[in-house]
Amino acid sequence: MGIKSHKSSSSIQNEAPKKKPKLETKPSNGDSSSLTQSMDSGGTDNFVIINQLKEEVMSLKRLLQQKEQTILERDRKLTELKADFQYQESNLRTKMNNMEKAHKDVVEQLQAKNRELLKQVAALSKGKKMEKSGNILLSP
Secondary structure, eight states: OOOOOOOOHHHHHHSOOOOOOOOOSSOSSSOSHHHHHHHHHHHHHHHHHHHHHHHHHHHHHHHHHHHHHHHHHHHHHHHHHHHHHHHHHHHHHHHHHHHHHHHHHHHHHHHHHHHHHHHHHHHHHHHHHHHHHHHHHHOO
């Protein structure tokens, strides 16, 4: 969207004020048309400046409205992204907790099985020792 280039209000304020044509109290050539011409040119200059400033104000208002709309759209997008991030983070935490629990259960099962196997090894080792010692005692 094209924006007309206008003098900024600060540059207008910094310009030296234009000299208004002096109003003649008595016409130089005896007719009153020169008096109305000088009044009209001053009024026309002011009218042009006022219209330029009105156009600049309207342009700046449109620009401000566009900027505000852009900010609102970005805020909405940011809110959507934050909500999506929180949703994904929550899902990942749940998944991680479930995996941690499953891992803990597997480790506990393996430790229990290991203890059982160690008991069996100890019992078998003890049984073999008993057999050896029993054989020694029983054999003359």
